[in-house]
Amino acid sequence: MKAETEAKLQAEILESEPGRAILTCIQCGTCSGSCPLAEAMDHGPRAVFAMIRDGQVEAALASNTAWYCVSCYQCMVQCPQQIPITDIMYLLKQMSLDRGLAPGDNKMPDLYAAFERQVRLFGKVSEALLMADYGLKHPLDVMASTPAAVKLLARGRLHLLPRKIAAAQRLRALLEAAGQKERAS
Amino acid sequence: MNKEIPRIGVYVCHCGMNIAPRVDVEQVAEFASRLDHVVVARDYKFMCSNPGQELIVEDIKAHNLNRVVVASCSPRMHEATFRKACRKAGLSPYNFQMANIREQASWVTDDSRLATAKAKDLVAAAVGRVAFHRPLQTRRVEVNKSVLVIGGGIAGIQAAISAADAGYKVYLVEREPSIGGHMAKFDKTFPTLDCAACIMTPKMVIAGQHENIELLTYSEVVGLEGFVGNYKARILKKPRYVDEDKCTGCGTCMEKCPTRRVPSGFEEGLAFRPAIYSPFPQAVPKTPVIDAEHCRLLAKNKRCGVCAKFCEADAIDFDQKPQYLDLTVGAVIVATGFAAFDPSSMVQYGYGIYPEVYTSLQFERLNNATGPTAGQIVMKNGQVPRKVAIIHCVGSRDRNHLPYCSRVCCMYSLKFAHLVREKTGAEVWSFYIDMRSPGKLYEEFYNRVQAEGVHAVRGKVAMVTDIVDDPGRGSLTVVAENTLTGRNLRLPVDMVILSVGLQPAEGAGEVARMAGISADGDGWFTELHAKLAPVNTPTAGIFLAGCCQGPKDIPDTVAQAMAAAGQATALLAAGTVETRAEISSIDPDICSGCKSCLQVCPYNAIYFDEGRQVAVVNDALCQGCGSCSATCPSSAAAVAQFNDSQVMAEIDAILA
């Protein structure tokens, strides 16, 4: 049963537009080597590609690798096989959320969810509200940045009131129409 | 048009399992047997085998066949084989046609029904056209008994020596002032670590002194035309400004030249040379050249002439002009070699930005006893490095640069690792993607270097940077993943060597165009057949040697050079070649004398007979391109084997 799921997930990745390039990976390690946050990852992108090819797809989706991707594109620019690695990382993140596989111990899904709530409410994002929302789940991170926040406030760099766009309501409707009900995260 | 009634035999080949299961060969043979003029049609396991050919020979005799069609592989593969079989049975080899049902049907179609239908059409086309084939006449023409070798690296030198030893005149053309090529820059060669100079210098001397070899250095081939046995080459001799006959090679001019700081190409920019120079001490010929771009007198019109003042042989000649030399040769060996990949475009490795990042050719010079440091492996500050990184696959196996494996880099990188360990005792970290050591004693060499304590890390380096975490431990940081442990390394080092890949030599495309040979997508020249004709080209009489055909190491290069010389001398030894039968002719009874054909012929092979007021083909010059036949408004011009009735019959049969 599990093998069947793995095979389905594997096919979904390898048949997708960015994902099919994984088939040409030569496992050279340029991606992991060039990644600024590779040390934080359970596996570097190279190893994740090996896992996907090997059929350990659930493990690949449940790993924190893609969530640590900063989207700096250094790997993608240097990949000798021109694999769109960053694009694949986005795909893995989307798939892991859809399947409920996103790693519980990584904080980025919460940050991104808070971000999305901002966009849905106001059409724009203000840092203070974003931090307040995210801080409900991760108060330590927000407290750690409180001294800075005070400084920023003093310098007029922190906006506490939302700047709502005129069409916020309609934009929200559009996003919902895009077929994605807001995910509980 | 044909006096005799065609009696055609058709032979459908199974090619083992290559054609047979996909194409229903029995059905194709049965179909063929019902075509017009077909007397006998058979299928057989391997038509190219001896019994297969015998089958044809026997049928020709038994059934009085006067035309033969074989449906098998590409005519580029076996047309010659079956033509020979026809000739053996007393049939003109030109009364033969092949249908290619392997490369064009069984191998490119999954659907058996469609493949069989296609094979039938192709067989019908061959049968349709062969009915219009006629025996053709050819002549034998003399072969000029000399060889032109283009390129004076180890491939060209070896090819020249081999052909010259066989007794033929050889012109060896090299664009640099000396022969020697890349190999002259090396100090040691893998896997035996024998001294490159010790094996190379004698070869250069032999080439320089051989009574059958005429060296044309500082020269370039600028024109090549003609055909097998009779090529006409035009050579540009660039002005040396030094008379080769007078110069004794004493070197005084080079010592006295006031221009001292021209970066030396031979030393890969690691040293300077004067404006009058010989690239290296063992150069052949020894005659220096004046680099007109940097000479005070020639470039800047300043009063100088110091070299001329000191030359006791009075060999300096500032008035030399470019000269052209026209040669006739029977065969051409192309040995234009390679260029090292320029890593400046891979900004992540910092070549040209950080002084302690070297290319492999720079390292060769650094390590060479005659190089800028007299063979000391030291940094720019004169100190011995404590930690050295060697990066494999720089440019190679990289779709952003050279998509292919350059084949020699793993081995020369191991050689570098050994030399650094041996000469400096420094820690060596060698970063590879896959260690490629396929060659005699190569894996053994890898094992030896491993045992010498070299750190071989499986991982392509992501970045070389001068941002160091601990300034006391090396001026550079190498960043890479060790893919075998999955951990990232930030390795402080003093020196980085980039093992750059190989790419076709500059100007190779121009040579290909002149010689009428083709190059693959990467620019390497294409051999006639990868396995069976590796040094031949589609143009008869033009052969390939060395890296111009693809990256290869010295043993393979020398072997290929000898093979190319063998092919060329075999051609010369035969003395004559058969002229091509597939050439144009113009029917004087139909020709209206409009002269359209004269204008389109690329070989000036058509002249106008004023007396008869008709155009006439000179069959010694005609190459059979058919420009005339396609242009002729009255269909008087036709290329044998490709005349209107033959081509139309082929099209007719397909669409029947």
Next chain:
Amino acid sequence: MIYGFFPGCAYQAAAGYKESVDAVCGLLGIELREIEDWNCCGATAAFSRSQKEALVLTGRLFALAARQGFEEIVTVCNACYSTLKKAAKLLDGQPALLEQVNRVMAAEGLLLEHPLPVKHLLEVMLRDRSRLSWPRGECRLPEQVKVAAYYGCQLTRPWQDVPRALRPDILESLLEAAGIEAVDHSARTLCCGASHAVAYSGRCQVLIDRIINGIRAKGGNLVTTVCPLCQFNLDQGQQGRAGDKVPVTYFTQVLGLAFGLPPEKLGLKKLLVPLKRIGL
């Protein structure tokens, strides 16, 4: 000259970015006309969660800009730049995606024929320099100021619009046009950690330290950036640093100083690492 401007969410609160952009653009004769009722581009967050949503956010921006008659979109933020370019590439390359977005946007009466080209203000200034009223006077930036250009990652990668993605020099060229000779250093496109700095400040501190160290090692004493998040991370990321802090500015602030604009119009007081460290 008039340009269609997408300021992005972080611009308003960024340390003097808006002030300095306004001041410098005013001087050069650049009119940045905001796309009316623009929304957030979604940044890395939206694409991480749902491609469809991300494309609606960006598609709406393109459609609004096109409806307002703009031919290109000018941004001042690497994340906006990168997100819009990524979306443009997808919408251009896959007609089915464009159709999908248009179906959703029809509810707001918007239609997108094709995405618009996206440019950073830096690129535009350099490209259109000859048509701007570029000051001819001497550079007013004191000589002791050694400027290091910092690009961050997403401006040059992977779009290949800016040459030499790993060691670009267009910002240096722009600074040179203002009479500033920038420091040659190797930290130009090292990643600062971007939004990960919120959740993983420790991890990102290593990256920020490396950037600052690389710049200091080459004698740089002032960093100039082109993105609010880069500026914030490098500025805020030095709070724990001992004595060798380096002020982190926006490129428009440095240009303004070089052009001799009054410092108070450039929002320089908003920087966390103050400029007085280098005598300004």
Next chain:
Amino acid sequence: MEASFEPKIIALVCNWCTYTAADLAGTSRLKYPANVRLVRLMCTGMIDVKYVIKALLDGADGVFIGGCHPGDCHYINGNLKARKRIQGVGSILESFGFEPQRLALRWIGASEGPEFAHHMTEFVNTIMQLGPNPSKARMIL
């Protein structure tokens, strides 16, 4: 009828480049539609316009001409002569009632096996969209 349309295509190709590319496609086992029938000529420069017209009049659904890239012709410039000759054929084809897209000229080099397969697929697709040779329908009528 429409669904089972299997077009027949005559490909007039030069020996040195496109025929070699077809061989390479074969040895590389690249798959492409089986509708193409290659006629090997020494050079595209020997292609007489009447071959094209005859093929179409005889019921070919498309004619493909494949030669060497400009500059690579084995006979110096036969390919360019072919191109020049072919440029004027479109209007002739139209006067015969054929869509000009039924004739295509492409450069395919000797090492371009994948390109050969690609061009064959693309041309067959074009012809599939055009439908059968109109002269066939006329003959049936």
